[in-house]
Amino acid sequence: MPVKFEDFDFVRQVVRDHVGILLDTWKTNLVETRLAAIARDEKLASVDDLLRHLRARPRGPLSTRVVESLLTTETSFFRDLHPFEALRQFIFPDLIAQRQAQRRLAVWSAGCASGQEIYSVAMLIREHFPSLLDWSLQLVGTDVSSTMLEKAAKGRYTELEINRGLPAAALVKYFEQHGLEWQIRLELRAMVEFLQMNLAGTWCALPKMDVIFLRNVLVYFDVEKKREILARVRQQLHPDGFLFLGGAESTINLDNDFQPTYFGSAVVYKLRARVGEAA
Ligand SMILES: C[S@@+](CC[C@H](N)C(=O)[O-])C[C@H]1O[C@@H](n2cnc3c(N)ncnc32)[C@H](O)[C@@H]1O
Secondary structure, X not given: OXXXXXXXXXXXXXXXXXXXXXXXXXXXXXXXXXXXXHHHHOOOOOHHHHHXXXXXXXXXXXXXXXXXXXXXXXXXXXXXXXXXXXXXXXXXXXXXHHOOOOOEEEEEEEOOOOOHHHHHHHHHHHHHOHHHHHOEEEEEEEEOOHHHHHHHHHOEEEHHHHHOXXXXXXXXXXXXXXXXXXXXXXXXXXXXXXXXXXXXXXOOOOOOEEEEEEOOOHHHOOHHHHHHHHHHHHHHEEEEEEEEEOOXXXXXXXXXXXXXXXXXXXXXXXXXXXXXXXX
């Protein structure tokens, strides 16, 4: 049965309260199918019954489950390729030169979904910058979804997920087969830390970052939330750090402190130097 307008509106509000995202109005079918699946799984009589429970307790485990089921969690290894090429050719060589004294480097994948983005960075480092393994190296993935974080921390992927972007040589080197799935080897898993963090809520204590991936996340927020998140990202980034956004995202008209810069075919956002600061 199609979800009623007032029920869709209520679910939209629950999602907004939890994660700051306003679901598109055309997503009624998605809400319908996800609610029906959860009602069945929770052995509830109907979607109406599920909605009654949600209304009685809009901040419980059931609402978390509903919200997580409605998030877009699409990702892949080496997604869009250009950012990883920019890291390899320009950004890591530059940071390695700049940070020789501290020998410390931190990379953050914000909205990391099932972890492919930050594991791609880990593979790139092992492959091309092994000297960084002797540095204090922090690779952090954060997401609001506990389901995604569990999968990311486990590091186990289906054939379909592996086939999306992972070079064959990396598969052989960094994964082992477990039945129909592929498990990331411990040496790679040990390089990465996953934390639960709501970008629209309280942020956990993180170190200042040299590189931040905030890709395909901002797109789901309204303009005000985008501005808020970018302002906080700015605080989290070293003044000479690098920010990557998704292909359909930009800081233009949102945050003038970031300046888009081209590295090969990748757009990278750098903080503008403040008056009186060295460039
Ligand atoms: C489309 S995926 C992008 C994954 C990866 N960054 C990429 O580009 O391949 C978006 C991720 O953002 C997460 N997300 C959505 N709202 C969030 C919020 N308020 N705080 C943190 N993560 C959020 C979702 O759970 C999802 O895993």
